[in-house]
C-alpha cells in the first residue's frame with residue numbers, strides 16, 4: 001500500500017468488479033484513486049473463498065460477454081491466464097431425468113478463482129503510487145464538507161479526503177452511505193434483490209457422475225458445481241451448491257447448520273447419493289445475490305456534489321453490467337473533475 005496523502009482525486013467504496021473497473025479506468029485517465037472494501041480481499045460477489053481444504057467460487061459461477069468492449073477485456077484476461085472459457089460437462093436435472101446441455105454462448109470463469117478477474121483489474125495499480133486499495137475497511141457513512149468527501153469508518157482508519165466519490169455497493173446498501181433522500185439513493189431504493197444460500201461441501205471421495213455442473217429443477221437447489229473440474233482448479237472433491245431464490249428467501253434468517261442439513265438432503269435426493277458424511281460443510285448467505293430489476297442508466301452522477309454510483313444494479317444486473325457500469329462512472333467523474 002503506498003503512503004497516503006491528505007487528499008486524493010476519487011474515493012471508491014467497494015472493490016467488487018464495478019469498483020475495480022472504475023479504479024482502473026480512472027487510473028488510465030490520470031487520476032489518483034483510493035478504493036475501500038469491507039471484505040478481506042477484492043472481489044465482492046465475483047468471489048473466491050479459501051478454506052483449509054481448497055477454494056470455492058461461492059458467488060457468481062461464470063459470466064458471459066455480449067458487448068465488444070467487455071469481450072475484448074475478457075479476451076485479454078484469457079490471453080494472460082486470468083480467465084478461461086468454461087467447457088465443463090453440464091447437465092440439466094429434473095425429477096430423476098438427466099440431460100446434457102450445451103451453452104449457446106461462451107461462458108467464462110476467473111483463473112485460478114473467479115476473484116482473479118477483479119484482481120486483474122487492480123493489477124499494477126498500487127505500484128503506480130497513484131492508487132491505494134484498502135480491504136477490511138467498512139465505510140459507515142460518506143460525508144461531504146468543504147468541497148471534499150470523507151469516509152467515516154468508525155474504526156479509526158485515517159483515509160484521505162477525496163474530490164469525488166463513487167459508491168459501488170449493492171443498491172440496498174447505498175442509501176445509508178449517502179443519505180436516503182438523495183436522488184441516487186431514491187433510484188437505488190427501487191431495486192429489488194434476491195438472496196442465495198450457498199453450501200460449500202468437501203468429500204473424501206470423488207462422486208461418479210457424468211457431469212461436473214448441473215442446473216437443477218424442482219428442488220431446493222438450483223445449481224451444483226464440482227470445484228476441481230473448473231479451469232485451473234484441482235485438489236479434493238469439492239462442490240458449490242446454490243439454493244433457489246425462493247428457498248433462500250424463505251430460509252433467509254435460518255440457522256446455518258439447519259440450512260446445511262436441508263441443502264445436503266436436497267443434494268442427496270436430487271443430484272447424487274453421497275457415499276458417506278461430507279468432510280466439510282460451510283453455509284454462506286448472500287443477502288443481495290441477484291438484481292431482479294436492473295436499471296438501464298449505466299451509472300449515476302450528481303455533478304454538484306461530485307458523487308457517482310455504479311454497479312450491476314445500474315446495468316444488466318450481472319458481471320458484464322458491473323464492469324461496464326464501473327468504467328462509465330469513471331468516465332463521467334473524470335470529465336467532471338477536468339472541468340473543475
Ligand SMILES: Cc1cc2nc3c(=O)[nH]c(=O)nc-3n(C[C@H](O)[C@H](O)[C@H](O)COP(=O)(O)OP(=O)(O)OC[C@H]3O[C@@H](n4cnc5c(N)ncnc54)[C@H](O)[C@@H]3O)c2cc1C
Pocket residue numbers: 013014015016017018019036037038039042043044045046058059060061062063064137138139140168169170173196198242286288289290310311312313317318319320322
Ligand atoms: C450466488 C451468485 C451467483 C451469481 N451468478 C452470476 C452469473 O452466473 N452470471 C453473472 O453474470 N453474474 C452472477 N452473479 C452476479 C454477479 O456476481 C454480480 O452482478 C457482480 O459481481 C456485481 O459486481 P458489483 O461490483 O456491482 O457488486 P459487488 O460485487 O457486490 O461489489 C460491491 C462491493 O462493495 C463492498 N461493500 C459493500 N458495502 C460496503 C461498505 N459499507 N464499506 C466498504 N465496502 C462495502 C462489498 O464488500 C463488495 O465487495 C451472481 C452472484 C451471486 C452472489
